[in-house]
Amino acid sequence: MQAIPHLPALRRRQLLQGAAAAAAGSLLPLGQAFAQxxxxxxxxxxxxxxxxxxxxxxxxxxxxxxxxxxxxxxxxxxxxxxxxxxxxxxxxxxxxxxxxxxxxxxxxxxxxxxxxxxxxxxxxxxxxxxxxxFDLNLLVGKDSPFKDLKALLAEGARRPLNLGSINPGSTQHLSAELFRATSHIQAVMVPFKTSGEVQVALLRGDIDVGFESYAALRGGIDGGQLRALATTGPARTPWLPQVPTAREMGLDYEVTxxxxxxxxxxxxxxxxxxxxxxxxxxxxxxxxxxxxxxxxxxxxxxxxxxxxxxxxxxxxxxxxxxxxxxxxx
Missing domain, CATH: 3.40.190.150 (Bordetella uptake gene, domain 1)
Structure with a gap:
């Protein structure tokens, strides 16, 4: 490379280094150059x-x-x-x-x-x-007679239960369908437009159990209006550590x-x-x-x-x- 005339030595070195870096950059693989x-x-x-x-x-x-x-x-x-x-x-x-x-x-x-x-x-x-x-919860109202999942399943063997969830085809709805299939209980699906409507139906006794995430009905759960009988994940959650999983209660059922x-x-x-x-x-x-x-x-x-x-x-x-x-x- 020719010397660059009429420039101080330090400036010439800086220009030469910059040119060398540009030349090296042009040799980078296309993907690596893109990533930079x-x-x-x-x-x-x-x-x-x-x-x-x-x-x-x-x-x-x-x-x-x-x-x-x-x-x-x-x-x-x-x-x-x-x-x-x-x-x-x-x-x-x-x-x-x-x-x-x-x-x-x-x-x-x-x-x-x-x-x-x-x-x-x-x-x-x-x-x-x-x-x-995140997992879902099997929720009942605060005045529900069901104290645990086993009591709910026993009642489902005697009569059809009303299972509530949002939107047909949603994860909540299909989780309820999977619950009905794996538990072999009698059940009727009751759809709602919003999670809030599920909570109201539980408190009024219109449905026996609702399927919803903790985040969606956190206020009702933390406030004591709703009780979780079981969670649907593979292990207990940090936000509801006292609630057993459905598997803990003997049911081959898991939804995440x-x-x-x-x-x-x-x-x-x-x-x-x-x-x-x-x-x-x-x-x-x-x-x-x-x-x-x-x-x-x-x-x-x-x-x-x-x-x-x-x-x-x-x-x-x-x-x-x-x-x-x-x-x-």
Missing amino acids: GFPSQPLRLIVPFGPGGLADISARLVAAKLGEKLGQQVLVDNRPGAGGIVAAQATLSAPHDGHTLILFSNGTTIAKTLLKLPYDPQADFVPLSSMAY GWNAVYAPKGVPQAALDVLGAAMREVMAQPDLRKRLLELGTEPRGSTPAEMAAVFEHDRRKWAQVIQQANIKV
């Missing part, structure tokens, strides 16, 4: 639920931490409705450059079987990491809900690697974990392969429930 410049703008996390719910609040907490980690703001974009179709189509219509992500839930696995989707959640999207897991972050297929692998690693680091932060636990969810990051396996397991599980119960929308 990613993200280049604020990100958008599309949430298929309205503001204020568990998924929305959890997503906003995670998005704030993820933005700090990536050095770019992560904005939550609520697109509720139509079984997640609106949110999915908004994600697919955006550039597939890693700056637009979507929140999937176990409800997405249900929608794949129950609805005629204009896309395939598994073929058209790729997982980055799980975000949080989850939320996870996905990207549309076609995003460069370098960007997926950056996002996935950032998600796992964020989900391990103690202050975020504490806040999510207080909401009634268990924070948990994962590899893409682990999340894909969870999705497929739940898809098969709920497809069987839907088929056996002959549920149609």
Whole structure:
């Protein structure tokens, strides 16, 4: 390389070093070069639920931490409705450059079987990491005669029980269907539009038991208006440690809900690697974990392969429930 005339020695060295660095950068693999410049703008996390719910609040907490980690703001974009179709189509219509992500839930696995989707959640999207897991509760009103799950099952052997949940086809509804199937009790499904209506029906005695998350009816549970006979997860929860699981009570029954972050297929692998690693680091932060636990969810990051396996397991599980119960929308 020719000497650069008429410049002080220090300045010449700086220019030569800069030129050498630029030349080295041009030799980087395309993916690595992309990763060094990613993200280049604020990100958008599309949430298929309205503001204020568990998924929305959890997503906003995670998005704030993820933005700090990536050095770019992560904005939550609520697109509720139509079984997640609106949110999915908004994600697919955006550039597939890693700056637009979507929140999937176990409800997405249900929608794949129950609805005629204009896309395939598994073929058209790729997982980055799980975000949080939560179980449901078998709830009764404070004046209910059922003191534990065994008493409820004994009554279900004598007469049809009224099982309440939100929205036919929801995780809560299918959990009730799975409970009826695995416990072999007589039962009638009673649908409601909101979790609040489930609570009112329990307090009035219109239904015998309701299926809902702790987060959705936290006020009624903590305030003593509702009692949890059992939880549906694999182990007792930190937020209701005194309540046994259904398995503890001798019933072969387990339901776990989850939320996870996905990207549309076609995003460069370098960007997926950056996002996935950032998600796992964020989900391990103690202050975020504490806040999510207080909401009634268990924070948990994962590899893409682990999340894909969870999705497929739940898809098969709920497809069987839907088929056996002959549920149609």
